[in-house]
Amino acid sequence: MPKKINPALRSQAVRLVTQHRSAYSTERAVHVQVADSLGVSRESVRRWVAQHEVDTGVAAGVTSNEREELKRLRAEVRRLREVNEVLKVGDDFFRGVIVRVSDGGSLLMGLNPGFWTPERLGS
Incomplete structure (x- = not known):
């Protein structure tokens, strides 16, 4: 079973990615930088950002509520x-x-x- 991550940490990671996205050449680079600074995996940051984009309507998919x-x-x-x-x-x-x-x-x-x-x- 996946471990529970503090929602504040998750929202901080998403906020950092969205704020600093333009400063990096690739999406992967910003994910790596944010993951390293927060001490979590790059894949976790990528999934959190992707789910945030679905929840806010930026990307298609199943929202967290659904x-x-x-x-x-x-x-x-x-x-x-x-x-x-x-x-x-x-x-x-x-x-x-x-x-x-x-x-x-x-x-x-x-x-x-x-x-x-x-x-x-x-x-």
């Missing part, structure tokens, strides 16, 4: 699928149980012998 929402929605879908599986198992179980109302109005529960076949029992 990425967080996708993460949340995927977790919710995973949880709902698990719940659905539990409900399916319960439904299969209770299909094998029939409920009858006797003449006196009381509920009687009994197994539906046609439901519990060897295939359903896994034998």
